[in-house]
Amino acid sequence: MEPEYLEKELLIRGTEINYLFICKTKLWYFAKGITMEQESDFVDLGKFLHEKSYFGEEKEVQIGTINIDFIKRKNIIEIHEVKKGKSMEKAHEIQALYYLYYLKRYGIEAKAILNYPKLREIKEIILDGREGEVEGAIKEVEKIKSMPNPPKPKKSKICKKCSYYELCWI
Amino acid sequence: MRKKALTLFSDGYLFRKENTLYFENVNGKKPLAIEGIYDIYIYGKVSISSQALHFLAQKGIALHFFNHYGYYDGSFYPRESLHSGDLVVKQAEHYLNPEKRLNLAKLFVIGGAKNIEKNLSKFGVKVKFDDFLEELNDAEKITEVMNIEGRMREEYYKFWDETLPDEFKIIKRTRRPPQNEMNALISFLNSRLYPTIISELYNTQLTPTISYLHEPSERRFSLALDLSEIFKPIIADRIANRLVKQRIIKKEHFRDDLNGVLLNDDGKKIVLRAFNEEMEKSVKHPTLKKNVTKKRLIRLEAYKLIKHLTGQKEYEPLIAWF
Ligand code: SF4
Numbered sequence: 001m002e003p004e005y006l007e008k009e010l011l012i013r014g015t016e017i018n019y020l021f022i023c024k025t026k027l028w029y030f031a032k033g034i035t036m037e038q039e040s041d042f043v044d045l046g047k048f049l050h051e052k053s054y055f056g057e058e059k060e061v062q063i064g065t066i067n068i069d070f071i072k073r074k075n076i077i078e079i080h081e082v083k084k085g086k087s088m089e090k091a092h093e094i095q096a097l098y099y100l101y102y103l104k105r106y107g108i109e110a111k112a113i114l115n116y117p118k119l120r121e122i123k124e125i126i127l128d129g130r131e132g133e134v135e136g137a138i139k140e141v142e143k144i145k146s147m148p149n150p151p152k153p154k155k156s157k158i159c160k161k162c163s164y165y166e167l168c169w170i
Numbered sequence: 171m172r173k174k175a176l177t178l179f180s181d182g183y184l185f186r187k188e189n190t191l192y193f194e195n196v197n198g199k200k201p202l203a204i205e206g207i208y209d210i211y212i213y214g215k216v217s218i219s220s221q222a223l224h225f226l227a228q229k230g231i232a233l234h235f236f237n238h239y240g241y242y243d244g245s246f247y248p249r250e251s252l253h254s255g256d257l258v259v260k261q262a263e264h265y266l267n268p269e270k271r272l273n274l275a276k277l278f279v280i281g282g283a284k285n286i287e288k289n290l291s292k293f294g295v296k297v298k299f300d301d302f303l304e305e306l307n308d309a310e311k312i313t314e315v316m317n318i319e320g321r322m323r324e325e326y327y328k329f330w331d332e333t334l335p336d337e338f339k340i341i342k343r344t345r346r347p348p349q350n351e352m353n354a355l356i357s358f359l360n361s362r363l364y365p366t367i368i369s370e371l372y373n374t375q376l377t378p379t380i381s382y383l384h385e386p387s388e389r390r391f392s393l394a395l396d397l398s399e400i401f402k403p404i405i406a407d408r409i410a411n412r413l414v415k416q417r418i419i420k421k422e423h424f425r426d427d428l429n430g431v432l433l434n435d436d437g438k439k440i441v442l443r444a445f446n447e448e449m450e451k452s453v454k455h456p457t458l459k460k461n462v463t464k465k466r467l468i469r470l471e472a473y474k475l476i477k478h479l480t481g482q483k484e485y486e487p488l489i490a491w492f
Contacts, residue, residue: 033254034375149481167473
């Protein structure tokens with residue numbers, strides 16, 4: 001198996017990749033360790049991979065900020081996520097891609113399925129051919145993390161529910 | 171439910187049994203809802219089991235201890251959980267760079283000065299501290315800033331005194347030991363405010379030991395001293411003012427001691443109740459456009475500092491609009 005540090009890295013990066021498509025200010029603060037109360041507990045992805053990934057169906061698995069609602073093991077592993085709406089679609093998608101990207105590094109073939117029950121839609125996500133997107137996102141994350149100051153916050157609908165609201169708008 | 175500060179005033183025993191925290195005193199054993207506790211302030215003689223301490227540490231709850239006279243003694247601080255190496259570096263950088271440090275030090279004093287002006291106008295004295303503010307502007311050293319702050323405070327007490335009832339004149343502000351009632355009252359309140367600020371800082375990534383106006387060597391949590399410049403007038407002084415003018419606190423709530431004049435137990439209880447109520451009071455925040463408690467204002471001040479340190483936005487001290 002891969003060494004421990006990779007798993008740790010992977011855990012953080014997953015959240016960061018997600019934040020890249022949600023808010024760059026949030027990404028910067030988070031990456032610098034300036035986190036808000038609610039943000040502190042996430043499950044160790046590495047541990048999860050070791051213990052859980054080879055079984056049939058696993059429900060309500062939390063990896064980073066992704067809630068994997070269930071995992072199915074068919075001929076290949078399916079990561080299922082149930083989402084309410086598509087407002088964060090890009091973030092959901094890229095994070096799913098990102099996990100697929102790393103699962104592949106662990107030698108695990110998988111695909112992800114985003115379920116939108118309210119919209120009666122599903123979206124299947126496979127990595128093949130999209131590795132570049134993930135790598136591009138990783139680069140972009142690195143770029144933002146290397147900025148000396150946080151990007152200026154931009155007010156949007158999601159700010160109201162964001163745990164950084166007070167920090168951004170005080 | 172909003173978590174609240176818990177004050178233990180009586181003597182007793184704090185312990186854990188299974189997943190419940192209990193406080194036992196002469197009146198019996200009382201379970202404490204741990205999920206509702208933000209931090210704990212201990213004034214009585216309290217024994218604490220190590221299991222209770224483990225439990226509190228696990229929940230991130232700080233304990234602040236006060237001595238027999240009601241003055242802050244120290245804190246039991248859960249292992250720090252929020253770290254940001256980047257922020258520590260930036261905090262240190264702002265300390266080591268004389269210009270950056272001086273700028274921040276002045277901002278704390280300016281905030282304090284404006285809040286003092288605001289207090290005086292509320293108390294019915296019209297006075298401006300423009301001269302002091304100008305002097306402050308030209309100050310080139312931290313010691314000068316400190317000196318101006320000290321003189322301004324003396325002026326403040328003189329003007330405030332004009333509005334205070336005879337038996338509660340500050341006359342000359344004395345600290346330890348306080349020589350009269352009003353001094354005792356103000357000291358007691360400041361002593362309660364300081365660990366409240368420490369608790370707020372604990373919940374951010376700021377390092378409470380790196381400060382700007384006060385020397386980091388002065389006290390362990392010197393950044394809390396810096397912030398108290400802003401909050402002492404609008405929290406502690408206002409409570410003191412109200413308590414004596416509304417005759418809620420009277421002469422009989424004090425006692426003489428070898429150590430000067432002190433609040434007696436009834437007095438302490440009244441003041442602590444007033445303090446806790448005050449911290450839970452909400453005011454409408456002009457820029458956040460929502461209600462925030464007075465306690466939350468301290469946290470917000472810490473956030474403004476984080477933004478200053480990370481180059482997001484120049485720090486502007488809180489000037490009371492309420
Ligand atoms: S409050 Fe808005 S701008 Fe700030 S981090 Fe959250 S989403 Fe981004």
